[in-house]
Amino acid sequence: MSVLFYDRFATAFSLAFHIIFASIGIALPAIIAIAEYNYIKRKDIYYRALANRLSIALAILFAIGTASGTLVAIDLLALWPKFMSLVGEVAILPLFTEVFAFFGESILLGTYLYLRDRIKSDTIRFLLISGVAFFAASSGVLITMINAFMNTPVGFNIDAYLQSNTIEAVNPLAAFDTPSTPIEEFHVISTAYLSGSIIFLAYFAFMLNKNRMDKIKKQYYIRGVKIAFGVAFISLILAVISGVLSIEMLYHLQPEKYAAFELDIYSQADAPEVIFGYYNAATNSIKDAIIIPGLQSILANGSVSAVVPGLDQFPKDTWPPLFVHDLFDAMVIIGFTLASIYILALLLIVLKKISIDSKAMMYISIISAALVVSLLEMGWVAAEVGRQPWIIYNVMTVNQAANYSSSVIPIAIAIVVIYAILLPFTIYILKRVFSSRPIEKYIGEYR
Amino acid sequence: MNTLILINYLVFALFLTAFMIEIGVALLLLIDYKRKDKLLRYLMPIWAADGTFGIFYVVDLEATYPSAVPLIGKLYATFLLIAGLIFIFRNAFIEYAEYISRRSSKRAYHIVYISATAIVTFIALSLLASTISGIGVDLNSQSIDSYALIFNPFSILLFISGALASFFIASTIFNFGKVKLKAASIALSILLILIGFYLYAYNIYKSLISNPLLLILPISIIILSIAMQASKIRAYSKYIAILSLFISILSIEIAEYPYIFNGSIDLNSIVIAGSEAYYLTIFFAGGIILLAALLTIMLYFGLISRQVKLKA
Numbered sequence: 001m002s003v004l005f006y007d008r009f010a011t012a013f014s015l016a017f018h019i020i021f022a023s024i025g026i027a028l029p030a031i032i033a034i035a036e037y038n039y040i041k042r043k044d045i046y047y048r049a050l051a052n053r054l055s056i057a058l059a060i061l062f063a064i065g066t067a068s069g070t071l072v073a074i075d076l077l078a079l080w081p082k083f084m085s086l087v088g089e090v091a092i093l094p095l096f097t098e099v100f101a102f103f104g105e106s107i108l109l110g111t112y113l114y115l116r117d118r119i120k121s122d123t124i125r126f127l128l129i130s131g132v133a134f135f136a137a138s139s140g141v142l143i144t145m146i147n148a149f150m151n152t153p154v155g156f157n158i159d160a161y162l163q164s165n166t167i168e169a170v171n172p173l174a175a176f177d178t179p180s181t182p183i184e185e186f187h188v189i190s191t192a193y194l195s196g197s198i199i200f201l202a203y204f205a206f207m208l209n210k211n212r213m214d215k216i217k218k219q220y221y222i223r224g225v226k227i228a229f230g231v232a233f234i235s236l237i238l239a240v241i242s243g244v245l246s247i248e249m250l251y252h253l254q255p256e257k258y259a260a261f262e263l264d265i266y267s268q269a270d271a272p273e274v275i276f277g278y279y280n281a282a283t284n285s286i287k288d289a290i291i292i293p294g295l296q297s298i299l300a301n302g303s304v305s306a307v308v309p310g311l312d313q314f315p316k317d318t319w320p321p322l323f324v325h326d327l328f329d330a331m332v333i334i335g336f337t338l339a340s341i342y343i344l345a346l347l348l349i350v351l352k353k354i355s356i357d358s359k360a361m362m363y364i365s366i367i368s369a370a371l372v373v374s375l376l377e378m379g380w381v382a383a384e385v386g387r388q389p390w391i392i393y394n395v396m397t398v399n400q401a402a403n404y405s406s407s408v409i410p411i412a413i414a415i416v417v418i419y420a421i422l423l424p425f426t427i428y429i430l431k432r433v434f435s436s437r438p439i440e441k442y443i444g445e446y447r
Numbered sequence: 448m449n450t451l452i453l454i455n456y457l458v459f460a461l462f463l464t465a466f467m468i469e470i471g472v473a474l475l476l477l478i479d480y481k482r483k484d485k486l487l488r489y490l491m492p493i494w495a496a497d498g499t500f501g502i503f504y505v506v507d508l509e510a511t512y513p514s515a516v517p518l519i520g521k522l523y524a525t526f527l528l529i530a531g532l533i534f535i536f537r538n539a540f541i542e543y544a545e546y547i548s549r550r551s552s553k554r555a556y557h558i559v560y561i562s563a564t565a566i567v568t569f570i571a572l573s574l575l576a577s578t579i580s581g582i583g584v585d586l587n588s589q590s591i592d593s594y595a596l597i598f599n600p601f602s603i604l605l606f607i608s609g610a611l612a613s614f615f616i617a618s619t620i621f622n623f624g625k626v627k628l629k630a631a632s633i634a635l636s637i638l639l640i641l642i643g644f645y646l647y648a649y650n651i652y653k654s655l656i657s658n659p660l661l662l663i664l665p666i667s668i669i670i671l672s673i674a675m676q677a678s679k680i681r682a683y684s685k686y687i688a689i690l691s692l693f694i695s696i697l698s699i700e701i702a703e704y705p706y707i708f709n710g711s712i713d714l715n716s717i718v719i720a721g722s723e724a725y726y727l728t729i730f731f732a733g734g735i736i737l738l739a740a741l742l743t744i745m746l747y748f749g750l751i752s753r754q755v756k757l758k759a
Contacts, residue, residue, distance in 0.1 A: 010528075056546055059542050059545070059546070060539075060542045060543065060546065062495070062542075063495070063538040063539055063541065063542035064535065064538060064539050064542075066495060066498060066499075066538060067498075067531075067534050067535035067537070067538035067539065068535065070498065070501070070502055070531055070534055071528075071531040071532065071534070071535065073502060073505060073506070074505070074527050074528060074530070074531035075528070075531075077505065077509065077516065077519065077520055077527065078520050078523070078524035078525075078527045078528050079520070079524065079528075080520075081516050081517040081518075081519065081520025081521065081524075082516075082517050084509055084513075084516045084520070085513050085514060085516040085517050086513075087509070087513075088509040088510055088512075088513025088514075088516055088719070089513045089514070089719065089723065090723070092506070092509060092510040092513070092723070092727070093510075093723075093726060093727070093730055095506055095509075095510075096506055096507070096510050096727065096730055096731075096734075097730060097734070098506075099499065099502055099503045099506050099507075099734070100733075100734040100737050100738060102499050102502065103496060103499050103503075103734075103737070103738050103741060104737070104741055106495035106496045106498075106499050107495075107496050107741040107742060107744070107745050108741065108744070108745075109495065110491070110492035110493060110494075110496060110745065111492060111744060111745045111748050113491075113492075114488075114491045114492040115492060115745070115748040115749060118748065119748060170721060170722055170723055171722065172722055172723045172726045172727075173726065403520050403521065403524055405521060405524055405525075407524060407525040408524055408525070408528065411524075411525060411528040411529065411532070414529075414532055415528075415532065418532055418535065422535065422539060426539065429543050429546075429547065432547060432548075433546040433547060433548075436547075436548040437548075
């Protein structure tokens with residue numbers, strides 16, 4: 001295997017691990033802030049217990065999330081130096097600003113966690129954790145701007161760069177608002193809230209069912225389910241909307257990626273929706289797919305006569321790997337199925353046909369958490385692989401950006417090994433930490 | 448001096464000051480584990496911000512010298528990735544230790560944290576030493592000799608000097624040990640670093656000697672901090688000691704200006720210019736104001752906690 005493979009592998013593995021922690025890091029402070037707010041509003045000690053116990057999980061997960069984020073930053077510098085060099089020349093300001101958002105998150109979290117016993121005001125506690133939530137989301141927004149720049153680069157004379165490798169007419173502020181930035185932000189942040197909250201929804205729903213005969217624990221977990229369900233439900237709807245908008249955006253801004261996602265070999269009007277299937281290079285055709293005539297043109301631009309881009313418009317050596325089509329179809333199906341199930345569940349809860357502590361809710365929550373985490377990973381793989389062979393679309397290929405030093409190979413392997421140990425160990429630590437801090441102790445202290 | 452280079456120096460001085468204080472606290476934790484409650488009361492709120500200073504420096508480096516990023520990646524990829532991986536252990540184990548209730552596990556996790564922090568610092572100081580002295584680096588072939596880069600006398604001198612300075616700072620902050628011991632540790636630290644510069648980075652040594660302000664100012668502040676420790680106002684000596692560390696690091700950087708790799712590369716030839724430089728300066732100023740406000744909030748609640756404790 002080539003060094004390039006290890007460069008890709010190390011980055012992909014680091015990112016796959018980091019996005020789970022980053023999503024939790026964005027959603028969890030918001031959940032804790034809602035619990036703190038409910039405590040202020042209702043003086044309900046279960047919410048205070050919820051905020052305090054969840055803040056322990058936040059402390060541990062934040063520690064690993066920041067370290068995995070640092071490793072991703074180092075990956076970019078060490079494994080893709082030419083890419084970071086160009087980003088440094090023209091689009092570094094969002095990343096530079098993100099550092100201050102990160103400071104905000106670290107400092108306010110440190111204050112909230114370790115100095116809070118001395119802070120008498122509940123409102124200040126609420127403001128501190130809300131500040132953490134704000135800066136965590138801001139970090140996500142700012143780092144996504146770099147990804148948007150990779151998809152739709154702006155802020156310098158691209159023609160001059162391609163012709164003579166010179167960087168001219170730099171507008172450093174342009175990286176804050178590339179053509180794909182608004183939709184990409186919308187999608188990344190909504191899915192971060194969704195995946196972060198749904199993991200805790202599954203945990204609370206499971207624990208609620210396990211402890212439904214215990215009055216104190218039931219009261220505690222039911223509040224957790226309510227908050228996590230609320231955040232997950234709203235973000236799920238927003239994630240579906242932003243997902244649809246993202247496809248429209250690809251149609252206009254990244255037609256090659258769009259064509260690969262939809263497995264459009266030819267550019268055509270009255271384009272069918274191709275569900276699954278594969279591309280047969282020998283016959284230059286699609287095999288074993290479910291075909292719905294005309295649907296894609298309607299979905300893409302509201303009319304059967306709308307022309308959709310095909311891969312035939314692009315040189316074959318710039319086609320991304322076409323398995324992204326299967327990932328895309330799986331994401332769409334899972335996303336819409338989840339949204340339908342949650343709308344149905346909410347309806348049944350409102351109509352009192354099922355209760356929030358029912359077994360049905362527990363199963364829905366656990367299965368949907370597993371699906372959403374898979375969706376999160378699939379989404380990133382599709383987004384990144386769908387841009388291949390480019391690291392910066394139509395500007396720099398992955399091959400051009402890579403570090404070809406063979407010394408990265410053992411490190412790439414070490415990254416896998418360390419994460420493989422760290423993830424289960426962290427879950428084990430969390431389990432031990434929570435079992436040594438029973439809910440009853442918190443409730444007893446606050447009474 | 449170019450504004451962006453000065454900013455990069457300031458960021459580095461902030462980062463190294465924060466990290467050396469943390470290393471000092473970790474050292475004290477290792478020497479006297481019984482005092483862990485007092486030490487951790489200081490360390491826990493700030494360890495995450497300490498790490499963020501490291502990221503700040505890396506991003507500022509990419510922003511200030513983007514054309515040098517391929518060279519940095521090529522030379523230091525392995526070390527940076529190893530440091531990044533070990534950094535995960537630092538972060539994870541300090542939090543595991545904080546919340547785990549079993550005492551023996553707590554201590555073991557603290558030792559993992561201390562070891563990880565020490566290794567990351569050792570790597571960081573080795574890389575720093577190589578950019579100062581150029582030992583172990585062949586700029587013509589853009590390659591390094593890893594063994595020579597780490598295990599060379601200058602790198603080891605710098606590490607020992609750094610450890611002594613860290614001990615001085617942390618023991619001053621926590622009022623640990625006798626004043627004579629602290630004075631001896633910082634004096635030895637200064638002596639070792641000067642010997643290191645004289646032997647392996649003579650241009651820095653020459654600059655320090657020929658520009659007395661760069662040497663006299665930090666040493667005067669260090670002496671002031673030691674004198675305060677032996678006086679009635681010793682409670683404030685820790686702030687002066689922290690300032691002295693920051694000024695010392697900055698002075699060395701200014702003495703090295705404008706070169707790195709023992710005079711081989713002129714920073715002015717690789718620093719970014721134009722509109723990116725202008726906006727970077729403005730964003731830095733805005734960010735520092737935000738950072739100062741955030742640290743003030745933390746300090747305010749930290750001082751409140753102290754007052755509450757004193758009243759109790």
